[in-house]
Each structure stands twice: as C-alpha cells, then as structure tokens.
Amino acid sequence: MIKLEKIRKAYKADDELIPVLRNIDLEVHKGDFLAIMGPSGSGKSTLLNLIGFIDRNYSGNYYLEDEIVTSKADNDLSKLRNQRVGFIFQHFNLIETMMIRENIELPLLYDGWNYRQTKERVAELLEKLGIGDKGNKLPRQLSGGQQQRAAIARAIINNPDFIIADEPTGALDTQTSADIMNIFKQLNEEEGVTIILVTHDPETVRFCNRVIHMHDGVLTEEVR
Template structure:
C-alpha cells in the first residue's frame, strides 16, 4: 500500500543543510500493525508527516497504492489525506466545546456528508470503541483514556486506508495505555485496520506485528515480530 524509495529529506537554513531522512526505503502492506520507533530527533516525526501526506518536499519516490505522489499538488494531497488517513495524537486534539458525537462527526462533514448522513456511521464507530453511551458528553467530562477512544473513533469514521497513531499513550497512565493498545490490536486483528504506531516506548512494541527502528534519519532495523 505504501512504498518509499530512496527518500531523502533536508531542512535548509542560512547556515547549513540538515539531512533529516537519509535513503529511506520501506513498504507497508495493507493490514499491518507497524511500529516506528526511535529517540527524539531521530526523524520519525518527519517520516510520518511524509507518509501522512502532510509534507511533500522531499527527494525520492512515494507510491501509494501504486500511484506516485511526487508530482501531486497540495490540494490533491489534502484530498487524499482526508479520505485515506486517520490521525491519533498524544494530546487527543479534541474540540472542547463540541460533544463527543460532534468531534467524531467532524471529518465526515469535511468530506461533504450532510448532517442527516452521519448519524449511523458516528454511532457505529462510537460503539466500536466502547463509547456508545458517551455521545452527548463533552471531552472534559471524560477520562484521558475515554478521550483517546474518542480520538480513535474520529480517526476511524471516514474508513481510512490507514491510521497514524503518534505517541497515542504518551499522556496516559500504564493501565489506560494497555487498554488503548489492546483496542488498536483488536481493530488491526479483527477488522484489518492498517496502523502505523509512532513510539519511543519499547513496551508498546509487543502489540505490533513489525518494527521499523529509525536513528539519525536512517532505518537501522526493519523486522517482523514473532508472536
């Protein structure tokens, strides 16, 4: 589904050119649960911005479902991103004044659905993440784990091709982190959701089927994880 070939990324300043991604070659297949792991400054955030169609200024090739995206303009990439990627962030990124239902509904409205078309899909994904009874609550009325479940529901509602989860348990306690990772694992194994997990926490790797380790902008390890 995702293929990067000889990808290099530079950040240029007046003083110097920083080589932040160095000859990245990798592919991610539909249905995988991939961990991208590395310390701060390793290049993993730059890599997922590229994979998630946020950053298109790089050298090399990016093929998504066999189509090269190198020449795509911002409008095309934005359209692909809206229909193909779900994002889950460490800080949940929910809208405080919106209800749980409204937070999850928002991506559908961005994609042109009318209010009358959204109810069934929003209700379905809220049930999937165990929040069917929280639709009318506001984020501040929920625990951190419940807020992250709302964020996961929001990421799922457009039925994306893949989900990027960027340090999704970074703001959660240990018990809640396990619950969230088990939810991701369930979505991957039972529903075939493709997940790219970004983490610096080795305990999260146990839930994944593959580990890509990046350091100083270079992939230093790419291996299947034996279960």
C-alpha cells in the same frame, strides 16, 4: 501498499541545511501493524507527516499502491489525506470547544454526508469504542483514555486504509495504554486496517508485527 524510495529531507536552520531523513527506503504492506521507535529528534514525526500526505517537501519517491504520490497536486493530496488515512496523536488533539460527537462528525461533514447518516454512524462508533454515553460531553469532561477513544473514532469514521499514530499512548497510564493498543489490534485483525505507530514503550511494541528503529534519519528493521 506504501513504498518509499530514497526519501531525503532537510530542514533549514540559519543558513545550514540539517538532514532529517537520509535515504529512507520503506515498504508497508496492507495489514501491517508497524512500530517505529527511536530517540527524540531522530525524524519519526517528520516521516509520519510525509507518509500521511501532510508534508510534500522531500526528495525521493513515494508510491501508494502503484500511484506516485510525489507529483500529485495539492488538492489531490488533501483528498488522499481525507479518504485514505486517519491520524492519532499523543495529546488527542480534539477541539476543546466542541462536543465529542461534533469532533467525530467533522470528517464526514467535510465529505458531504447528510445529517441523519452522520448521526447514526457517530453513535454506532462511539458505542463500539466503549464511550457510547459521552457524545454530548466536552473533551475536558473525559479521561485521557476516553479522549483517545474519541480521537480513534474520529480517525476511523471515514474507513481509512491506514492509521498513523504518533505516540498514541505517550500520555496514558499502563492499563489505559493496553486498552488503546487492544483497540488498534482489533482494527488491524478484524478490519484489516494497516497501522503505523511511533512509540517509546516496549509494552506497546508487543502488539505490533514489525518494528523499525530510527536513528539520525536512518531506518533499520528488527529481524524477529
């Protein structure tokens, strides 16, 4: 599904180029549930942004199915981002001034859905994620775990092929983390959603079927 070939990226600091990704080769297959682990600053978020079509400033080749992503125009890349991938973050990144329901509606409204279909789809998803009664609340009125459920609803409302989650349980307690990981597991097993997540937590890794370690911009896969 995803194939990265010899990906390199560097950031400029003062007059120096600091390499962040060094010759990354990675294949992600449909249905993978993949964990990326590694120390802070090793390049994990940089790699996720590139896989999620946020960053296009790198060298090497990125293929999605058999299409080459690297040479796409900006608006084609935005389209891929809206249609193919759902993002989840450590701090949920919900819009604080909007109700939960409105936060989740956003991707559909961008996509041109009508009002009634949107309402139905959002209600169904909130119910499925166990926060059916929270649609009319503001993010700050929810617990961390409930906010992460809302963020998952927002990420999957467009039926993406894959989810990118950057330390999704990093701000949650152990039990809530396990609940969130079980939601990912269910999406992966029952709906075939491919999941790529960054984590520091060995408990979280147990849910995944591949583990990759990142050190100084280099990947090594764990043989299990």
